[in-house]
Amino acid sequence: MTSLSDLRKTYARGSLIESAVNSDPILQFKSWMNEALSAALPEPNAMTLATVGADGKPSARIVLIKGVDARGFVFFSNYESHKGRDLEANPHAALLFHWVELERQVRIEGRVEKLPDAESDAYYAARPLDSRIGAWASEQSREVPGRMVLVARAAKFAAKFGIHPPRPPHWGGYVLVPESMEFWQGRPSRLHDRIVYSRQHDGAWRIARLAP
16 A cells, blocks of 8 residues: 555646636636536535534535525535534534645635525425435434335335425525635645635625635
8 A cells, every 4th residue: 555645746737816816706616616517527516514513523524515696605404414403503614625636625614594495495396306205214314223214214205295295394405604715726836826715894805815
């Protein structure tokens, strides 16, 4: 096995300077996301979601972004899951996008709010039927004695609801409202570009460069 300490990569695909970024970090993010989509990267919509529970312990997992607009970054989950319990106790979280092939990262920190029921209903209704049934069948983050328990629960709810299951009351959307956003572009000699946006009290964004 190669020593992990010997692994090296030279970053040289791009650069990021203050004069070239959008004054609005949401628009800057959309620009980078569009480039990731155009590059046909594997799951460019995958992001790490980090939360902190009532016990002060951090937890992180990969989730999929389902929308981004002027409010912030939208994702969906079981409200009674580990992440849901964390967000109920501490409604602040961090997101991380890592587009390896483009040598880019985006870090986002902010407060998290539940989406209005109507928006959660609309997204739930647009999901594949198996996914809608799965939201009923899975008591997310709880122990189960085996996979067949999940299969049996899915069959039970499929029989109960047919092809028109309602959205479970314990499942819905969140939006992370950003308070800071950092765009990271890998550069040679580890002198990476880091441009950070910080939301000010008046709602405006301050742009600064961070040392790598």
